[in-house]
Amino acid sequence: MTGITTTLRTLHNGERDLEEALLAAAERHRTDHEFHHVAIDCARWSREHSARLAAVGHHYGLDLPGPHDHPTPGALAMLREKAAEALGRRPETGLLLLHDLRDLHLAAARNSVHWEMLAQAAQASRDERLLELVSSCHPQTLRQMRWTNTMIKVLSPQLLLSV
16 A cells, blocks of 8 residues: 555545534534534535545555445434524523534644645656546545634634623
């Protein structure tokens, strides 16, 4: 296994994990509509990234799994939604949101570092396939990081001073 295949596998797993974390946070903070919808959009990017990484991985002899299957919402999802509505924006839920944003930011930053490593390897080896993948996916990861960082900046003063 080469450094590129190891990094592709690590990044693929990181994008899948970030997708799951974004969807879980979106569900937990369902009553914060802006957060909920942007988190779902960011999760779609990570889902697309993992699918594209799996496709490119085949070129390198990797058999990476495709995107996760997400079950259709059922009774448990409805119960979580009702609980989120009942809690609303209480200080405790605000702190949970900040912790989720921190974790999401760190996961996106970790993925960004791997995208950068792949970009450097692609440039050095003149691998057009890998360079195209990085060029189209890494900017979205950077946008995920900017979104989480901006949300932390906006929410921290309000939430940390009100507790």
